[in-house]
Amino acid sequence: MSHSQPPFERVAVIIEDDPDIRSLLTELFEQGGFETHSAANGLDGVELVRRFAPVVTTLDVSMPGIDGFEAARRIRAFSDTHLIMLTALGDEADTLTGLQSGADDYLVKPFRPRELRARVDAVLRRRERERRSDASAAVGDGVPDARANEEQTGGAGTVAQGTDPGRPTAGWLEHRGLRLHPEMHLAAVDGGELELTRSEFELLRALMAGGRRVRSKSELALALRGDEYHASDYVSDADRRAVEVHLANLRRKLGESATSPVWIETVRGVGYRLTAAG
Template sequence: MTARDRVAVIIEDDADIRRLLEEVLEQGGFETHSAGNGLDGVEKVRRYRPTLTTLDVSMPGIDGFEAAKRIRAFSDTYLIMLTARTEEIDTLMGLESGADDYIAKPFRPRELRARIDAMMRRPRLAASGGDGDQSASPSTDTVPPDVPAGEKASAQPGAPAEPATATASPPSAAVVVPATAAGDEDWIEHRGLRVEPDMRLVVVDGEEVELTRSEFDLLSLIISSRRRVRSKADLALALRGESYVTSYYVSDADKRAVEVHLANLRRKLGENASQPRWIETVRGVGYRLTADDGA
């Protein structure tokens, strides 16, 4: 990542916390721009096109949830919500509004830096409205993009025994077909669902589907794993850019975040969770790809 990429916008109404965040991020090599309310923060994201944005939830004017939705309508910035509101519903609302991570106050600067580093190891999609174009309409569940839109690297979440940032290769059981929209690249196909990991494209029955970064990462890991069950903890670590080799702590909030992303993914794919076409739930364990027969 170049110095040009290390731009951050801080949206925080508490002046002391704002200064702390500026110090922490500037120590990490970021150029920072701060705002004391949601409306000004959204405009600064539009103006500076940051790689990273930190966002408070309780602010004057529009709150952090609404600010996140507006930001996601035009920006692919990595978005971290920082808030004293730690109820489960607040965490879920933050993730559904488009946040990449949700950290409770008071936070430890070292933990914040670690979370940022983990996020930025994950690939990013090319933003479809980075020029401020509002033509991208928010979805009813999660406002795109979380980041839809083209990421810098082709790394995919790895299995628990491997670094999560390693590129995921489809196992031999996967059905790989020639691509029709990505040059010479190969696609992984299952019952009308086609995924191109390197180009980060998803097609269902011939129609392209726009997913958030987290949704795509989960789908790519599950479809590449085929019938192997992926636990919620495994998937949560993968979303954080980690694995059981480098980390082992997964909170209940992390697991609930996986459930939210999977629910959003299923809605976008048009899948019924009770009669899944692609992703089946293994109760008490996690998720796996459905069997090849009975399309």
């Protein structure tokens, strides 16, 4: 993932072939204090992301040349920009394919400017939290790296006998060989680093912090927005479906089965939680 951009520089890339929507998006971002760069096709858009390392990128699905799904896959190969996919009204298949291609979020056309601002504000809150965490980690001298932590705990991901799943050890959340460090934005399983999107990382962080407590899809949807503690906020069925897709992607990267989970189990009709400690 690219980390060339200074923390919290407000840069946005807009990839949209409709000139009216492109103009609207540009105006909305610039009203929010963003430097904007726009492209009318996927190939040019990918290059803009590579060149300017934006905090957030909006990506249309239907474009000339490569479509939004392929553009998302190419962007994800080198960038951790927050990808917001723009999909056609009522086309759930586009939404799911976009999330599976690496998008973090989506908006259905025609979208409300206020809704886009809310999504972008959530991205900025998350980035600010990461910036503060990075600053804290930089001045602290007591946070070990993953290998040092293995020595302390007796092997990759070994949790001390009798501890709760997800209990932090020297800054790490650990469960059955799965490790996550929120401040350093690192995740690993059995000693190997996991390449996760920001949404997948936030989802895993929320689950590991919760341990055996069941987290509902609505709670997790709010966590992905950065609004974990605003439980009164509205969560749509589409938001909950997005959680399901992100979780499926996370499980695929972990190499675990939903029917025989090692780390994350489904509580039917309620939500998700960590499995019992082995």
